[in-house]
Amino acid sequence: MKPAPFDWQAPETVEAALALKSVHGDGARFIAGGQSLVPAMNFRVAQPGVLIDLSRVAGLDSLAWSPDGSLRIGAMVRYRAIERDAEVARHLPLILEALAEVAHPQIRTRGTLGGNLCHADPASEMPAVMLALQARMEVRGPGGTRILPAADFFLGPLTTALAEDEMLAAIMVPPLPAGAGTAFLELARRRGDYAMMGVAAVLRRDGAGRCAEARLAFCSAGPTPMAAPGAAALLVGTALAAADIAAAAEAAKAEIEPMGSVQASPAYQRHLAGVLAARALTLAAERAA
Amino acid sequence: MxxxxxxxxxxxxxxxxxxxxxxxxxxxxxxxxxxxxxxxxxxxxxxxxxxxxxxxxxxxxxxxxxxxxxxxxxxSLAPAPGQLNALQQAFQDSHALQCGYCTPGILMTMTAFLAENPKPSEEEVRHALSGNLCRCTGYQHIVDAVLLAAERGA
Amino acid sequence: MTHSFGKPLTRNEDPRLLRGEALFVDDVELPGLLHVAFLRSPHAHARLLSVDLTAARARSGVIAAYAAEDLGDYWKPGPLLVPPPPVPGMVFHQCCQVPLVKDKARHVGEPVAMVVAESRYIAEDALADIVVEWEVLDAVGDLEAALQPGSPLVHDHLGVNVAARVHQHRGDYTAAAKAAALVVKRRFTYDRGASIPMETRGVVAQWDPRADRLTVWDTTQAPVVIRNGLAAMLGLSERQVRVVAPNIGGGFGPKMMMFYPEEVLVPWAAMRLGRPVKWIEDRLEHFFATTHERSQIHDAEIALDASGRILGVKDVFLHDNGAYDPYGLTLPLNSQCTLLGCYLVPAYDSVFTAVFTNRTLVTPYRGAGRQHGVFVMERLLDIAARELGLDRNEIRRRNFIPADAFPYDQGVIYQDFSRLSYDSGNYAPILEKALDAIGYDRFVQETQPKARAEGRALGIGVVCYVEGTGIGPYEGAKIQVQGSGKVSLATGIGSQGQGHATAFAQVVAEQLGVDIRDVEVTTGDTDQFYWGVGTFASRGAVVAGSATHEAAKVVRQKILKTAARHFECAEEDLVLADGKVHVVGVPDHSITLGALAGLANPMRGAVTPGTEPGLEATSYFGPAGGATASGAHAMIVEVDPLTLRPTILDYVVVHDCGTVINPLILAGQIQGGVAQGIGNAFFEQLHWDEQGQLMNASLADYLLPTALDVPRMRLDHTVTPSPLNPLGVKGAGEAGAIPVGALFAQALEDALDLPAKGIEILEMPLSPSRLWEITNGG
Incomplete structure (x- = not known):
């Protein structure tokens, strides 16, 4: 399990990185934390001819808050930096709750949010979380910068909307609506494994305590992170009572397309989606002011 | 290069x-x-x-x-040739290794963990250990060793 | 004198392991070392039409590449390691594995070509250069389909996929069933798993033309057997071959004397190329190329009288042998024999068919077929108890072999070819201790009803088992007092983490009155000890431990004799303690063992005829039969009623392995065994597709339990010494793993109240997904 040979490039600017990618095309891969790419290379499932290391590119590794409360996470920010950031814990606890389920500290030391999102594994937690948080992707290419909503970024298993000559520069997470409650729950065979099913829930109540906004997003539930807008819509206007949540959780099961794995049959995954959605919504409802 | x-x-x-x-x-x-x-x-x-x-x-x-x-x-762990540091000593005292193959990785994980969390609970130790597989011990003595090292102020 | 025998002493081997100084096979570095990678069959079953190594050989950095035809006369099937048992009417077809595929590949991962290069990286690059033409054949996977007429054949010349069939019986089961108040009949299945030691396999070989000797570092549990086999294959004398099994990163069975293709080819290549050669199995290879265990299908029935006494058991089972059968019938025989368990079974009728399949070979892995027997018997008893309205523990009590019935002859032939006879045991107190420790009555009467009322699914399980351990034929030990005063011990078995360097030191120290830190134990180096068999079947402490004891007694006599001459006194007047000898009552006037060793090796003068130099002895021990350990496991589990994910709330082991040498090491063995049992029961399963491809060949997909999945265990012991060895010990290495499947099944049924819903758990391993399917009509 040794990787095939490749050339190593370690540019120091985004422009240089993009230029290298333009030159080498799809024979080249960007490497961020490498925690998904290197195992694939060790198995020789991935054999890029050129690796473009982003770790020395200036400006990709910072967390920055805007005055409007949105968070800009540079594509090379390591998971450990995010999970240790007190402000993230305070304002975006959903990220923290989900990060605790992402592999193990040894992986999070090196792993980056940007690399994870570009890897676009539908079983991964963070794409679903970014969907639930309505994050926007700052994509850099030779033609400049474009912004993609998370919903448009993930196209299929291990497939994103990034063109061959583009890279993800940052993830912009808008502030949660005031008083919103969030929850992330998953069931994995072992802690740190990819989930058999996972769900991120965001709920906001209006002044009367009724649900004003609901979002649900699942991982391991289809070819991409899967939102369940129909189920979420059912909740709006309800008091978020147990029966309301149960109905939404049931509806969500019809909106996902679990594909099954050696760990879980599609039928069991769908069953889990209902169970976990109900539990996550209940938690989020309790947490919503 | x-x-x-x-x-x-x-x-x-x-x-x-x-x-x-x-x-x-x-x-x-x-x-x-x-x-x-x-x-x-x-x-x-x-x-x-x-x-x-x-x-x-x-x-x-x-x-x-x-x-x-x-x-x-x-x-890098032992303070001098032939010696053990406190964490290593706790591993020997608790019979926290059998074949010893996974042990170096566990020692390094736990070194970082104890630096961050010097007085962990058993549950916290088990969480921190969960990214290291051991096939011999069933983990119980490893957990004991980490708690012992913490108690001794390793 | 301070006793060390029986004490929970910390281990001699730990400091070097803890500092990262201990030598493992992959740590061996030699000048000019070459590295090997194997091209392996991507198909489970395929005829090999051609192999073209031209491009691989031409790659820069590649030294050599070999296919089957390049091996010439060296290409031959491996040896049959365990011949079939002397059971009348037995059928056995010997088909041992080959070094490189010649005619057809019989499982995914079977080696097809070997590349030797300047680095492993280059060797792997060259694998992509090899052009192979295959004719893909239908694969044999399903055990029942394999026996149907028209099934593809794993070994064409046999005309069938039957590897073996063995029928053993005692008493008249038909009559027993006729007389029975209740007959319970079920089908039980147990699927494949793997041992997955944290260190994969590896071999380094170096031919030294000046010394005219071959040295092989091998991750084997049986270095002496490998030395003898390699010598024969390579046309060398045994004395020309040194096999070293240094620190081994876990074995659990599959690192036995397998004569794996790589184990046979790497030394050959080293001799042929005149340079040292290393092959280290990577984890992907490990999943295909290192042996597995465990697929069986049992159609079993039990006949009982109205009081729940067993009248007879009948079992017809299929055993998945994988593609070759070098290990003979050890596994199905263990299943067949262990099924009888702790119980009086007047009539037993058992026939198994071992089946060739297009899957990786199946050889012993911790428990070695015993899990299946225990699973079938304990499940049958659970179901029978329910149908008779008996408490599950009561049905066991009523059927235990009574304490005064030992030695107890089970009337069937065991894996060591002798009649299965339990040497000693006392089962009832073990069960009572376990029930007491887990708080059975309180759980059933208070805890569980209360939990159920709260909508929580809590269940309890209690199962019993025996484990045949400590089989022969023999092991040996050589003890020498060194000039330094330290005592060396060498034995022929290998060590994979069992703490031999400590436990055997305790046996020596008990006789020689030395500190265990002053006993230097070498295991697994054929230059240090010539004879032996290997570490398997929970036999190290029993057989090699007893040999050590015998040798230590002789050395003790030599020490006393030499000291008596020195002090000019009677041996009876001497005290041997703390590494010194003194005359009783005169502790200040002593002589060290090192000084005595010098006196025992005179450099001038004459000695009495018959005098042997040194304080040294070599002894051998071969038990008359295996020692039968026993135990009970109890567990309380909570299951999430919706996700069906279990959490173990309490786990109790009560174990009887005779006299205990080191309780600390024993606890580690039990805990580690239980962890593997938990893996086998609820996490680990090898999944195959129709084409015989393994679907989860990675540690991300084949799930070893983590520290969060294995609970804290509470251990207790009873001691029924074995009469078959001088120490009274029985083996303990496998016991932890054996009953866990049966335990999980019982506890999960109980937690989810499945019997009330007409659902039974009749298979292993489980998972939340599978449990959901079972409980939802799957």
Whole structure:
């Protein structure tokens, strides 16, 4: 399990990185934390001819808050930096709750949010979380910068909307609506494994305590992170009572397309989606002011 | 290509292929064979080292990525030749190892963990251990050893 | 004198392991070392039409590449390691594995070509250069389909996929069933798993033309057997071959004397190329190329009288042998024999068919077929108890072999070819201790009803088992007092983490009055000890431990004799303690063992005829039969009623392995065994597709339990010494793993109240997904 040979490039600017990618095309891969790419290379499932290391590119590794409360996470920010950031814990606890389920500290030391999102594994937690948080992707290419909503970024298993000559520069997470409650729950065979099913829930109540906004997003539930807008819509206007949540959780099961794995049959995954959605919504409802 | 990396406080400079895994670099270039290789896909944790003080999988990094970084391996733990540090001593006292193959990775993970959480609960120890697989012990004595080391103020 | 025998002493081997100084096979570095990678069959079953190594050989950095035809006369099937048992009417077809595929590949991962290069990286690059033409054949996977007429054949010349069939019986089961108040009949299945030691396999070989000797570092549990076999294959004398099994990173069975293709080819290549050669199995290879265990299908029935006494058991089972059968019938025989368990079974009728399939070979892995027997018997008893309205513990009590019935002859042939006879045991107190420790009555009467009322699904399980351990034929030990005063011990078995360097030191220290830190134990180096068999079947402490004891007694006599001459006194007047000998009552006037060793090796003068130099002895021990350990496990589990994910709330082991040498090491063995049992029961399963491809060949997909999945265990012991060895010990290595499947099944049924819903758990391993399917009509 040794990787095939490749050339190593370690540019120091985004422009240089993009230029290298333009030159080498799809024979080249960007490497961020490498925690998904290197195992694939060790198995020789991935054999890029050129690796473009982003770790020395200036400006990709910072967390920055805007005055409007949105968070800009540079594509090379390591998971450990995010999970240790007190402000993230305070304002975006959903990220923290989900990060605790992402592999193990040894992986999070090196792993980056940007690399994870570009890897676009539908079983991964963070794409679903970014969907639930309505994050926007700052994509850099030779033609400049474009912004993609998370919903448009993930196209299929291990497939994103990034063109061959583009890279993800940052993830912009808008502030949660005031008083919103969030929850992330998953069931994995072992802690740190990819989930058999996972769900991120965001709920906001209006002044009367009724649900004003609901979002649900699942991982391991289809070819991409899967939102369940129909189920979420059912909740709006309800008091978020147990029966309301149960109905939404049931509806969500019809909106996902679990594909099954050696760990879980599609039928069991769908069953889990209902169970976990109900539990996550209940938690989020309790947490919503 | 050339890589300069500090391992256990010693600066090393080597000419390596970009594809050389950090685990192979440490074991076969530097000769520090205490870091073990168990899966080469980042799951077992046997190759865990400290990367600028943080635990990381040596099998999921290329040596060239360690350029300019500070790496610590199990060989750095003992205070002097022939001795054990407090964590290592707690492992012996608790019979926390059998074949000993996973042990270096566990020691490095726990070194970082105890530095961050010097008085952990059993549940916290088990969480912190869950990224290192041990096939011999059933973990109980490892958990005991970490708690013992914490109690002794390791 | 301070006793060390029986004490929970910390281990001699730990400091070097903890500092990262201990030598493992992959740590061996030699000048000019070459590295090997194997091209392996991507198909489970395929005819090999051609192999073209031209491009691989031409690659820069490649030294050599070999296919089957390049091996010439060296190409031959491996040896049959365990011949079939002397059971009348038995059928056995010997088909041992080959070094490289010649005619057809019989499982995914079977080696097809070997590349030797300047680095493993280059060797792997060259694998992509090899051009192979295959004719893909339908694969044999399903055990029942394999026996149907028209099934593809794993070994064409046999005309069938039957590897073996063995029928053993005692008493008249038909009559027993006729007389029974109740007959319970069920089908039980147990699927494949793997041992997955944290260190994969590896071999380094170096031919030294000046010394005319071959040295092989091998991750084997049986270095002496490998030395003898390699010598024969390579046309060398045994004395020309040194096999070293240094620190081994876990074995659990599959690192036995397998004569794996790689184990046979690497030394050959080293001799042929005149350079040292290393092959280290990577984890992907490990999943295909290192042996597995465990697929069986049992159609079993039990006949009982109205009081729940067993009248008879009948079992017809299929055993998945994988593609070759070098290990003979050890596994199905263990299943067949262990099924009888702790119980009086007047009539037993058992027939198994071992089946060739297009899957990786199946050889012993911790428990070695015993899990299946225990699973079938304990499940049958659970179901029978329910149908008779009996408490599950009561049905066991009523059927235990009574304490005064030992030695107890089970009337069937065991894996060591002798009649299965339990040497000693006392089962009832073990069960009572376990029930008491887990708080059975309180759980059933208070805890569970209360939990159920709260909508929580809590269940309890209690199962019993026996484990045949410590089989022959023999092991040996050589003890020498060194000039330094330290005592060396060498034995022929290998060590994979069992703490031999400590436990055997305790046996020595007990006789020689030395500190265990002053006993230097070497295991697994054929230059240090010539004879032996290997570490398997929970036999190390029993057989090698007893040999050590015998040798230590002789050395003790030599020490006393030499000291008596020195002090000019009677041996009876001497005290041997703390590494010194003194005359009783005169502790200040002593002589060290090192000085005595010098006196025992005179350099001038004459000695009495018959005098042997040194304080040294070599002894051998071969038990008359295996020692039967026993135990009970109890567990309380909570299951999430919706996700069906279990959490173990309490786990109790009560174990009887006779006299205990080191309780600390024993606890580690039990805990580690239980962890593997938990893996086998609820996490670990090898999944195959129709084409015989393994679907989860990675540690991300084949799930070893983590520290969060294995609970804290509470251990207790009873001691029924074995009469078959001088120490009274029984083996303990496998016991932890054996009953866990049966335990999980019982506890999960109980937690989810499945019997009330007409659902039974009749298969292993489980998972939340599978449990959901079972409980939802799957």
């Amino acid at each position: 050339k890589v300069r990396v500090t391992v256990n406080g010693v600066a090393h400079e080597r000419e390596v292929e970009p594809r050389l895994l950090l685990s192979d670099f440490l074991r076969h270039e530097i000769g520090l064979t205490g870091t073990h290789v168990g899966c080469e896909h980042g799951v077992c944790g046997a190759c865990t080292i400290l990367w600028d003080g943080e635990p990381a999988r040596a099998c999921l990094a290329f040596a060239v990525q360690a350029e300019g970084h500070d790496i610590r391996t199990v060989e």
